[in-house]
Amino acid sequence: MRRIVLWTAGAAAFAAAALSAVIAWPVGSAPGPIGLQGNAQRGAYLARASGCIVCHSNFDEGGAPLAGGAPLQTDFGTFYPPNLTTEPDHGIGDWTAESFAKAVRQGVAPDGDPYYPSFPYPFYAEFSDQQMADLWAAFQTVAPVAESAPDHDVGFPFDQRWGLKLWRAAFFYDPKTDPVPGRSEAWNRGRELVRGAAHCGACHTPRNLAGGRDLGAVFAGNPALPGEGKAPSIRPGALAEGGWTVSSLSYALKSGLTPSGDAFGGSMAEVVREGTRFLSDADRDAMATYLLEGEDGGRERLAQRGPVAASATGQPE
Known part of the structure; x- marks a missing residue:
């Protein structure tokens, strides 16, 4: 009996240590400086191609462009794309070009939290520094909207963002967008x-x-x-x-x-x-x-x- 108690306690301690390690495990990598001059027109074109406007704008409810998107209802809960305007408290007005690049290409917020995969960041992982500079220049032209998108409505255990670190390890695939020799x-x-x-x-x-x-x-x-x-x-x-x-x-x-x-x-x-x-x-x-x-x-x-x-x-x- 004593052996069982000791084994159970040891297993619990190991599980707690493993959980603590996952929670403390940083995701993403520090982006290099985005020092290139961005072109807002090229960035706006890329934003259209990337679906930024359609996801982050709730036009059906009279919302402003990029001020926060319509609810996305999934089996895991309801997700609300955030405000991407230049408003510093409710949008991305206090971000840097580097934090923006990390968010877009790696799916990691400025505070280090991973984003839910309702944000299709894996498809943007191979955007170049020039493309990121262009996107950043375009987003700097967006009028600020002082209104936050609603919080995600996600129940346990999906509300535990540390679990996204395990999800990323299993399902964060490179998009394979590089040119193929011999094709047109x-x-x-x-x-x-x-x-x-x-x-x-x-x-x-x-x-x-x-x-x-x-x-x-x-x-x-x-x-x-x-x-x-x-x-x-x-x-x-x-x-x-x-x-x-x-x-x-x-x-x-x-x-x-x-x-x-x-x-x-x-x-x-x-x-x-x-x-x-x-x-x-x-x-x-x-x-x-x-x-x-x-x-x-x-x-x-x-x-x-x-x-x-x-x-x-x-x-x-």
């Missing part, structure tokens, strides 16, 4: 946007019970979006089966209209309205090119194999 300039630009700034995989990739993306099913669709929405597969096979072409997909990203004459609804309509319609024709064409060809040139192989193969395959990445 348009394809590589599309890859950079789709896998990075536009973070298409955040919605169009299924997630596991812990909220991590299933990397074996990238772009295969997600039947369980926040708010009970759904996102279809945007793999080459599924797009080909749906009759999409580079031209029609590019036009849909500009207009919100599909080849059948239908219109995007739900969150995709917002993505177009506040994001992709502001992109250049060349960038929308590039996104369409990458999605229809895929990582391994799947579009060409599907064309050679015929329409039956196109409809039967999910085009694994």
Whole structure:
């Protein structure tokens, strides 16, 4: 009996020590100085491509741009994107360019707390210092709004932010936006946007019970979006089966209209309205090119194999 008591006490002490270590474990790394001159116009373009406006603006309730977003309802609770205006007490007006870069690329707040993955920071991890300088310059032009977004409504145990450190260790993947030798300039630009700034995989990739993306099913669709929405597969096979072409997909990203004459609804309509319609024709064409060809040139192989193969395959990445 004494041995059991001692073993139990030892196990409890070990668990307490391990928990203390996780809580004290710092996340992220100190960013280097962002000393480059930023271009606000380029930064505003990147902010549109990255979905900053659509997520951090509650236009349906008459909110100001970037003053805090509409609630995002998930199985883990309801998240409220924060105020990103230049207001120092309620927004990011007292941040530095370096703390901003750490938040965007690493998902770590200035106080060292990790952000919830409702903020798609993993997709921004490969933004360059110049892109961060441009974004920072653009955000400095946003009018201050002296109102905080509501606190996240997240119950136990998901309200314990130290647990996000373990989540990051398991599910913080690099976006793989770097150019691939031998592929076209348009394809590589599309890859950079789709896998990075536009973070298409955040919605169009299924997630596991812990909220991590299933990397074996990238772009295969997600039947369980926040708010009970759904996102279809945007793999080459599924797009080909749906009759999409580079031209029609590019036009849909500009207009919100599909080849059948239908219109995007739900969150995709917002993505177009506040994001992709502001992109250049060349960038929308590039996104369409990458999605229809895929990582391994799947579009060409599907064309050679015929329409039956196109409809039967999910085009694994």
